[in-house]
Amino acid sequence: MTTPIYLGIVGVGGVGNAFLEQLGRLSSPPKLVLLARSSQTLSSSVPAYSPCIPFTNWEDSAKSTSLVKSGALPPAEIAAFLASAPGRAVLVDNTSDLALAQAYPIFLERGVSVVTPNKKGFSEDIALFNDIFSSAVKGNALVYHQCTVGGTLPVLSTLRDLIATGDEIIRIEGVLSGTLSLLLGEFMPGNGTSNARWSSLVSHAKEIGHTEPDPRDDLNGLDFARKLTIIARVIGIEVGSPGSFPVESLIPIELSSLPSSAEGIAEFMSELPKYDAKMDAAKNAAQEQGKVLRYVGSIDVRTLAIEVGLRPIEKGNPIANLQGSQIVSIYTKRYGANPLILQGGGGGGEITAMGLMADLLKVMERLK
Known part of the structure; x- marks a missing residue:
């Protein structure tokens, strides 16, 4: 039986919107249960983690009473929400936010994999870089950050x-x-x-x-x-x-x-x-x-x-x-x-989103 993949996305700018559009074209997409931007968070209801957030017209769906709406959530709360999903969870961070990057070890230790173009977590202090990968081992989670260097160039x-x-x-x-x-x-x-x-x-x-x-x-x-x-x-x-x-x-x-x-x-x-x-x-x-x-x-x-x-x-x-x-x-x-x-x-919203999608597909394949 295929393990369901639950997805949380932070950042809905040019890259984020292109990524959502590409997600909508997948034949077997993950379940989008959290979508956050600077001032607003949209999430599925718990404990069922349903309904899922649609990839297209998600802003219109935010008016639905079946989805939970809140202000910006701290990284630890996002990590707790995704870690409690009834399947494997992945965070896609489309931001350049240092605070979120510094929280990657929290996600990873709780088994939430990370896919991101955010360079901050991998280029700040070397201790954070090492902590990210050691936390991934502890939590049996994955880290893919191909787009942090060269866009989609491998x-x-x-x-x-x-x-x-x-x-x-x-x-x-x-x-x-x-x-x-x-x-x-x-x-x-x-x-x-x-x-x-x-x-x-x-x-x-x-x-x-x-x-x-x-x-x-x-x-x-x-x-x-x-x-x-x-x-x-x-x-x-x-x-x-x-x-x-x-x-x-x-x-x-x-x-x-x-x-x-x-x-x-x-x-x-x-x-x-x-x-x-x-x-x-x-x-x-x-x-x-x-x-x-x-x-x-x-x-x-x-x-x-x-x-x-x-x-x-x-x-x-x-x-x-x-x-x-x-x-x-x-x-x-x-x-x-x-x-x-x-x-x-190697750059631009559509191209970067494609690189993120490639990383996500690799993560999904390995988490099955």
């Missing part, structure tokens, strides 16, 4: 497969920010030339939604550093935090202390053109070498050196031709001088 699963089959990873190099890949690809194309000003490119990308609401969240390199931290930990390097290795920020130091308020963002955007000369100088230096500028992260496994920042790249390198996509080159003992290369778009 970066983490590939690295785990290489290690499990006895290969030796020597070096990892890549571009793991679609936004910075796009900006630098337009600022300095791999083929051809561009006279675009850096500040104008950042402004345009912000206007069309290709950056975070505050572009500094892309330009500071922290998100990229989190991804590199996760990669390093997965291959066995105990990186304490994303701040424990050099990360070059593309935010002018004079503008780095502006507040994160709407006023602060507006001031940053209006002041940024004054600092275009710095990026122009880096571009000219790369041109003189016959190279192009790219924002690259690297891990040298043998020396344990990890760094993220602007680098001049040879035009024949696959990284040089990027313009919006992500790429990871994995150098190993078996692959020798020809690295294993993973490349693709």
Whole structure:
């Protein structure tokens, strides 16, 4: 007899809604019994955990008296609700919330598996990273977080497969920010030339939604550093935090202390053109070498050196031709001088939701 799977979803934004739509297409979907966003939680009635929440038109169904409505619930209460379901339970965390990520061990110890693109739990303090996986063992639960690095690119699963089959990873190099890949690809194309000003490119990308609401969240390199931290930990390097290795920020130091308020963002955007000369100088230096500028992260496994920042790249390198996509080159003992290369778009609501769905399907198969 197939074990029923009970699902709780936290986060119903762009990724969350795309994920719900994809869930509705499954022939044998799990039972959705909890759906939470920042100010509201919708759940099935207990102890029957019925009726289930529909994947489509769930907002209309929230008016039903047969479903339980409440405000935002603390993670411990969500964990208790899912752990008491009459079957195996899975939490899908579509947020970037640190408090929820810090509670993953609570879910896992109680047997609730976790599927998430939330990088916080896997890139904050190393103690939390270790606690997440040890709690999964204690609770006989599963953790899938493929989308924390590279979107749907199978970066983490590939690295785990290489290690499990006895290969030796020597070096990892890549571009793991679609936004910075796009900006630098337009600022300095791999083929051809561009006279675009850096500040104008950042402004345009912000206007069309290709950056975070505050572009500094892309330009500071922290998100990229989190991804590199996760990669390093997965291959066995105990990186304490994303701040424990050099990360070059593309935010002018004079503008780095502006507040994160709407006023602060507006001031940053209006002041940024004054600092275009710095990026122009880096571009000219790369041109003189016959190279192009790219924002690259690297891990040298043998020396344990990890760094993220602007680098001049040879035009024949696959990284040089990027313009919006992500790429990871994995150098190993078996692959020798020809690295294993993973490349693709990797981002956006529909694509990230697809990656989450793939992880959920793997979890469901293993929990049966």
